Amino acid sequence: MTVAHPAALRPSAVAAALALACLVGLPAAAWAQPAPSTAVAPFDIPAGPLDQALVRFAQQAGVGLSVDASRVAGLRSDGLRGRHGVEEGFALLLRGSGLRALPAAGGYVLAPAAPPAGRAGPAATGAGPTLATITVSAEADSSATTEGTGAYTARSTSLATRLPLAPRETPQSISVITRQRLDDQGLTQLTDVVQQTPGLTLAQAGNAGSDSSPIYARGFQVDNYLVDGVRLVDSNYTDIFQTFDTALVDRVEVLRGASGLLNGIGSPGAAINLVRKRPTATFQASVRGELGSWSWRRGEFDVSGPLNAAGTLRGRLVAAKQDNASYIDRLHEKKDVFYGVLEADVGPDTVLHAGLSWQRFDATGHARGGLPAYFSDGSRAVWDVSASAAPEWASSHREYSSLFGGVEHHFSADWSLKATVSRSFNAYDEVIGYASNGYPDRLTGAGVGLWAGRWAATPRQDAADVQVNGRFNLLGRQHDLVFGATAVRTAYFAPAYTNWRHAGWDPSIPNIYLWNGLSPLEPYNPQVGTDDSDERLNSAYGTVRFKALDGVAVLLGARVTDWRRQQRSQSWTSASLTTADRRERGVVTPYAAITWDFARDWTAYASYTDIFKPQDYKTPTGDQIDPQTGVSREFGIKGSVLDDRLNLSAAVYESKQDNLAVSIPDTFAPDGSQAYRAVSGTRTRGFELEASGELRPGWQLSAGFSRNMTRDRDGQRLLTNVAQNNFKLATSWRMAGVGNGLTVGGAVRWQSGIYADNLGPARNQRFEQPAYAVVDLMLKYPFTPQLSATLNVFNAFDKRYYNTTGNSYWGAPRQLRLGVEARF
Known part of the structure; x- marks a missing residue:
């Protein structure tokens, strides 16, 4: 089988196909029908359009369904949660619709409910036209897709081990x-x-x-x-x-x-893994608009569904546009987003997909830091929350684009192959300017200057991954296996500029109290050299999960990696050329874990893995820090309760590492980047608690507490500017009895205090931010099944806090956003 490289796909053709589908209307889908199943199983289907609820139920139940599309058009369902048999589930979903599901060859068929005794229905009288039937069938839905579930938790993930696990x-x-x-x-x-x-x-x-x-x-x-x-x-x-x-x-x-x-x-x-949306089996579309504080304006458009009558070709188009000012003076941001993807069934066991994504972010009045935290006499300087450290000309421009494609083939019910290729193009141009240079005189406002510089690059990445996933029998038990290979090449070319000090340019601000960002003007900063890099990462991996005993699984895995990075820096002013060739061959990263189901809903686990991470951090002299190495261990308990709707976890961990990069405050490498020092023999310990899912029908919750402590070999605390303790909670409750279903929600995030020492003019001050909490609120109300409005209030109590230590960069104050969404 030959798979087209995504670079060969024309973005305009993909976009045109998707846009055309939106204009002509998307037909309903059809799949090959599996054998029906009547087993009792847990279901999690949110309230919404009846046709979508029926399709999701068929997917989760693994049964076929034939339905006259006109009979369910415009009907709603209250959803379905809990453990039910197939016929019971259909009955609950269809309650009040005048329809029922009847067993048929290969699955079920939707038909009118039986008329009351003594009354003949349309079939008996011969009245009513005969309408075309759409046949829908689906396999049991064990995917990790969260769209449409209405849940705050996912069914499965393969991020940790490459195996699809709950x-x-x-x-x-x-x-x-x-x-x-x-x-x-x-x-x-x-x-x-x-x-x-x-x-x-x-x-x-x-x-x-x-x-x-x-x-x-x-x-x-x-x-x-x-x-x-x-x-x-x-x-x-x-x-x-x-x-x-x-x-x-x-x-x-x-x-x-x-x-x-x-x-x-x-x-x-x-x-952090961002998983993109994929085309849906049935037509859906939404348009959303938002207005908010600080001239916030945002619009989103999302349409998805089948592109042919058989449903074997599906597409999705997503677009978004945002324009906003900020609580910080002079800062203005714009965002543009486009995403299109096609998915095709090229046989009963093979699916191809290809797509493109593009994003652009532009900001003016963009600052790398806040105003100075201290006056020249060593006392603290407290500025307005809106005070900006950026001149008018400081800006940021970023673009992210990607062409991607792949194939998934099922050899059997137990074995499949998945291959993906992608080419990513990114570009950024950061014109740096911020008034954090120096300490102002308390009376006159003199003594502050701008730090100014620029960095830009156009990195490109080609990546390919092939993996085989399946199950095999050994010693009378079934086990899981995944193995594959990855090849990644990253290259970039970057012009070099002068950072922080510029010949003939005066960075001083006469009076910071009266500064409006118009002076000093942007320094003349022509290109003075080049930096380029070629990085290659080739690896092979595998993980096997042995079901050693009833309720006991042993996971063993490893990845073997070859890594090489060639860098070259050329200075035009000094006519010098610096090269570096760093490489690691045959680095083995082992992974071992064991899980034990010690109760029906509870599992204990232990895991171990090595640490290997090449680093880009530089010392004050410009030398790069050697790769970080070490080991990591984790022990925990996980639970899945309330018919698997609520996931609970508790974990303790310990990591030992060498060459940990620790930032040096107010110190830069020769290229202007943040300078770091390497610390070896460090130890990190901590624990985490988390709960996510549904507590009761309509009540979603996500909560987590974490505590972390990092110390050097002498037991001294590191990273004091990062909170040791964090608590985060988000919840929403849909009140079905209030109007058409009012949803109320909120979130709170709390962190313990942070500090940094050796700051201020005499390097003898401690900057401290005490513990604080920020509360967000949300209201959502559907006026009709297709039209709803959402109000979000961020930092509802207008808490004032610093995001970090070292300068006066405040967290965002209270903000309101009102959004209206139409679904079709």
């Missing part, structure tokens, strides 16, 4: 931010998701995506971002992905702990 079966800590949570809480970009995810901390010291705003997990900086399981190209600047938009995302998966088995490179912090 959360309870996965021997590591994983959080999933579902599509329902993204919609309920108004989480439109990755930083919003991070702030609501248990175990993650955003230490934001500048505007979104600045390199001064790292994400931490378990005491380690997170720089492992993936889309559909493929690590994103970064060119040493992963922070640009913090502005990734979620309009095209089905869910965000966060794996905490070492992730080397996932992609060959991983720290013991976390990996």
Whole structure:
């Protein structure tokens, strides 16, 4: 079989096909019918259009269904939750619709409910036309897709081990931010998701995506971002992905702990995987518009469904546009998003998909930091929340684009092959300017200057992954196996500019109290050299899950990695050329775990893996820190209760590592980036508690508490600017008896205090942010089954707090957003 490389696909053709489908109307789907099943099983089907509820029920039950589309048009269902037999489930879904499901060859057929005794129905009288029937069948739905479930938890994930496992079966800590949570809480970009995810901390010291705003997990900086399981190209600047938009995302998966088995490179912090939406089997479309504080304007469009009468070709188109000012003076942002994907059944056992995605983010008045935190006399400087450190000319431009494709083939019910290829093109151009240079005089406002610089690059990545997944029998038991190989090549070319000090340019601001961002003008900063890099990562992996005993499974896995990075820096001013060739061959990252179902709904586990992560951090002299190495261990208990609707977990962990990169405050490498020092013999310990799912019909909950402590070999605490303790909770409750179904919800995030020492003019001050909590609120009301409105109130009590230590960058104050959504 030959699979077309995504670069050969014409983006315009994909977009045109999807747009045409939207104009002409999408026909209903059809699948090959499996044998019907009548087993009692758990179901989780939200309230909504009856046709969608029936299709989801058929998928989860693994039965065929034939239905006259005109009979269910415009009808609603209250949904279905709990354990039910197939016929009982159909009866509950169809209650009040005047329809019933009757057994038929290969599944069920939808027909009018039996008329009352003594009255003849249309069939008996011969009245009524005979309408065409659409045949629908589906396999049992064990996918990880969260769209349409209405849930705050996922059914399965393969992020940790590459095996598709339920959360309870996965021997590591994983959080999933579902599509329902993204919609309920108004989480439109990755930083919003991070702030609501248990175990993650955003230490934001500048505007979104600045390199001064790292994400931490378990005491380690997170720089492992993936889309559909493929690590994103970064060119040493992963922070640009913090502005990734979620309009095209089905869910965000966060794996905490070492992730080397996932992609060959991983720290013991976390990996963040954004999973894109896929085409749906039935037609659906939505249009959403939002208005909010600080001139917030956003629109989204999403249409999906079959493109032919047989349903063997399906497509999806997503577009979004956003324009907003900010609570920070002069900051203005724009975002554009486009995503299109096609999916085709080329046989009963083979599915092809291909698509493209494109995003653009532009910001003016963009600052890498806040105003100085201290006056020249050493006292604290407290600025207005709206005070900006950015001149008018400071800006950020980012583009992310990707062509991708793949094939999935089922050899049998137990064995399948999945292959994916992708080519990603990114570009960024950051014109840096922020007034954090110096300490102002308390009376005159003099003494502050601008830091100014620029960095840009056009990184490109080609990636291919092939994996085989299946089950096999040994010693009378069935076991699971996955194995495969990954090849990734990342290259970038970057112009080099002068950073921080520029000949003939005066960075000083005469009076910071009167500053309006118009002066000083942008310095003349021509290109002074080039930096380019070629990085290759080739690896093979495998994981086997042995069902050693009843309720006991042993997981063994490994990834063997070859890594090489060639870099070259050329200075035009000094006519010098610097090269570096770093490589690691045959690095083995082992993985071992055991799970034990010690009760019907509860599992205990233990897992172990090595740490190997090449690093891009630089010392004050410009040398790169050697790869981080070490080991990570985790022990925990997981539960799946209330008919598998609620997932619970508790974990303790320990990581030992060498070459941990620790930032040095207010210190830069020669290229202007943040400077770090390498610390070996460090130890990180902590524990996490998490609950996600449905407590009762209509009541969704996600809650998590984490505590982490990182110390050096002498027992001294590291990373004091990152909170040791975090608590996050989000909940929503749909009150079916209020109007058409009012939904109320909210979220709270709390963190313990943070601090940093050796700050201020004399390097003898401690900057401290005490513990604080931020509360968000949400109301959603459907006026009709197709039209609803949502009100989100962020930081409802207008809490004032610093996001991190070192400068005066405030967290966002109270913000309101009102959205209206129409579904078809």
